[in-house]
Amino acid sequence: MRDSPLFKIVWAHLTGRKRQTLVSILGVMFGITVFIFQAGMITGLQNYFVEKTIQSTPHIQISNETTASEKPVAAKAYPENRDIWFSIRNQKDRLEEDKIKDGLQIASLLENHPEVYGVSPSLTSQAIFKLGVLDVSAIVHGVDILRENRLFNLEKDIVQGSVIRLETVNNGLILGSGLAEKLGANLNDNLNIVSPNGVSLPMKVVGILSTGLRDLDDQRAYSSLRNAQKLMKAQSSHITDISIKLRNIDKAPELADEFENRFGYRAVDWKEKNAAVFSVFKIQNIVTYLVILSILLVSGFGIFNILTMMIYEKMTDIAILKAIGYTDKDIRRIFLSEAMLIGLAGGVLGLITGLVISIIAASIPFRIEGFVSSERLNINFNPLFYTIAFIFGLLTTAIAGLLPARKAAKVDPLHIIRNQ
Amino acid sequence: MPEKTILEARHLDKYFYDPVKFHVLKDINLRVEEGEFVSIVGSSGSGKSTLLYTLSSLDTDYEGEVIIDQTALRSLSNDDLARLRNRSIGFIFQSHYLLADFTAIENILLPGLKLGKRSKPDLLRAALEKMDLLGIRDQADKAVNTLSGGQQQRVAIARALINDPKIIFCDEPTGNLDSGNARIVFDLLKDLAHNYKQTILMVTHDESYQTDRQIRLHDGRVVD
Numbered sequence A: 001m002r003d004s005p006l007f008k009i010v011w012a013h014l015t016g017r018k019r020q021t022l023v024s025i026l027g028v029m030f031g032i033t034v035f036i037f038q039a040g041m042i043t044g045l046q047n048y049f050v051e052k053t054i055q056s057t058p059h060i061q062i063s064n065e066t067t068a069s070e071k072p073v074a075a076k077a078y079p080e081n082r083d084i085w086f087s088i089r090n091q092k093d094r095l096e097e098d099k100i101k102d103g104l105q106i107a108s109l110l111e112n113h114p115e116v117y118g119v120s121p122s123l124t125s126q127a128i129f130k131l132g133v134l135d136v137s138a139i140v141h142g143v144d145i146l147r148e149n150r151l152f153n154l155e156k157d158i159v160q161g162s163v164i165r166l167e168t169v170n171n172g173l174i175l176g177s178g179l180a181e182k183l184g185a186n187l188n189d190n191l192n193i194v195s196p197n198g199v200s201l202p203m204k205v206v207g208i209l210s211t212g213l214r215d216l217d218d219q220r221a222y223s224s225l226r227n228a229q230k231l232m233k234a235q236s237s238h239i240t241d242i243s244i245k246l247r248n249i250d251k252a253p254e255l256a257d258e259f260e261n262r263f264g265y266r267a268v269d270w271k272e273k274n275a276a277v278f279s280v281f282k283i284q285n286i287v288t289y290l291v292i293l294s295i296l297l298v299s300g301f302g303i304f305n306i307l308t309m310m311i312y313e314k315m316t317d318i319a320i321l322k323a324i325g326y327t328d329k330d331i332r333r334i335f336l337s338e339a340m341l342i343g344l345a346g347g348v349l350g351l352i353t354g355l356v357i358s359i360i361a362a363s364i365p366f367r368i369e370g371f372v373s374s375e376r377l378n379i380n381f382n383p384l385f386y387t388i389a390f391i392f393g394l395l396t397t398a399i400a401g402l403l404p405a406r407k408a409a410k411v412d413p414l415h416i417i418r419n420q
Numbered sequence B: 001m002p003e004k005t006i007l008e009a010r011h012l013d014k015y016f017y018d019p020v021k022f023h024v025l026k027d028i029n030l031r032v033e034e035g036e037f038v039s040i041v042g043s044s045g046s047g048k049s050t051l052l053y054t055l056s057s058l059d060t061d062y063e064g065e066v067i068i069d070q071t072a073l074r075s076l077s078n079d080d081l082a083r084l085r086n087r088s089i090g091f092i093f094q095s096h097y098l099l100a101d102f103t104a105i106e107n108i109l110l111p112g113l114k115l116g117k118r119s120k121p122d123l124l125r126a127a128l129e130k131m132d133l134l135g136i137r138d139q140a141d142k143a144v145n146t147l148s149g150g151q152q153q154r155v156a157i158a159r160a161l162i163n164d165p166k167i168i169f170c171d172e173p174t175g176n177l178d179s180g181n182a183r184i185v186f187d188l189l190k191d192l193a194h195n196y197k198q199t200i201l202m203v204t205h206d207e208s209y210q211t212d213r214q215i216r217l218h219d220g221r222v223v224d
């Protein structure tokens, strides 16, 4: 290779125009660096969100969802296709309608399902949290804390207090960290919860919990199932939700359908529940690819330019090479190799700088508040990105080199020599 | 030793169509035998260069036959023609056409490396031998743009010789040189023909150069 005259020509061309060569290399390098960093950062955040979601939220949640789209009861009394308008004000979602009938039996049936890892029944309701002069609206999530903890490993997310005190302290309450902040509540503070039915319960903060998922941390408080039922004036069999964790997360959509058909209640899998977030992710990913594409397009033009200039400058060289026996293919190979070398150099440098920047960025403490909160950037070092970026880089340089290379191959030596 | 024909043209006709149709070569028939040093002479514009390009495979747009070393050029593809030039043809033009990015000896090696028949050391030895023969051995490792015009043209001759071609085509090889250097270059060509049996076909408008045989061109026709 080093002895090949073609390689020597390639090398001479590239080193003869050091500045342009360098700029072209930097262009490719920049594109690949940006892609690696951006893709790593964005998908890192996405993966972090997915990981947290899988860990801290149910894979499937069964609830008795009342949908507003349901026809008013009065409408059912009349045949369809009649020009009758109904105006019903304050159609009430009565608490009773949220109830899952035989919920505890369903929960124990699910517990024995071979695909199910664990089940936690709960009663969930909106309530007003009162501490001092502050009123904050949030969600009370009444649970069997041992079952809930087995599913979501709450212990790991506890920042103050303990999970087990929800069992031992009579009116215990575990607050999400964001909610605690809003209320200005500390561990062992006493506060009041008022339900929509007007029931007021004095509670004591026995723990503060931070899952990293904004929605949960800002909105939710855990109480015992019994206290939540008391708050809602409900019986001890009354539950509104069943949280399910599966052995194999990939089966969630399919099993959600199965459960929905079998029990007649709405079963939502985690992907469906977070569909909005996933569609944002999709857009983010498209933007990432658009960014690398546009940067590489620009560097592709750079390479196209340098090669086109090179060909004009070296026209007589090309002519004489052909006169002394070099084929069209040899000439094409020279200019294509020049493009590919620029791509290769830019690619390797881009991979290195992308990796280095990612490593540095991952090590810097950095507070993120979004779908998830985190103390640092969660950068994805998936080798797939490095491979894709590298292939992208080589592909653009190859495409950028193709046209000039073909042009060079078509140079007619006779034309050059005759006109000298 | 029976004569062997290296180059033959049969009923060669060529036209230019731009700007107007122009019959530039008219029914050319000629032969060059092995070891001959032949010149094509004629006034400027008589078609000498055009004839040389058609005979040497660079120009493929003609009527009639050109045969080099028993191969009809018309039967060859573009790549085959390139291979033929590499193996069997040497070129010396008015300009030296050396690659400025390379040293003298690297330029000389270019056709040899393409042919790939000899090992690198063998090829280097051959190149130095040719340079020795042409009196430029001490210039081997110099960048070509530091050489004088005469030296550059001699590097070009060495490059034409490196693959021991069947025939060398020259188009006004001394055209860019002062008379002293022109003489040196012509004497070298003559030496190659007479002492090394190198077949040479040379286009020149200077009829004072004594070659084995002159072919005179007038208005695209061989005369005499």
Ligand SMILES: Nc1ncnc2c1ncn2[C@@H]1O[C@H](COP(=O)(O)OP(=O)(O)O)[C@@H](O)[C@H]1O
Residues within 6 Å of the ligand: A418, B016, B017, B018, B019, B022, B024, B042, B043, B044, B045, B046, B047, B048, B049, B050, B051
């Ligand atoms: N590419 C071309 N297109 C049209 N006419 C040409 C072309 N090349 C040369 N000619 C014409 O052909 C004639 C012969 O040219 P050339 O072979 O260069 O002559 P010489 O080498 O004998 O001076 C000239 O009249 C020239 O103007």
Ligand SMILES: [Mg+2]
Residues within 6 Å of the ligand: B048, B049, B050
């Ligand atoms: Mg001429």
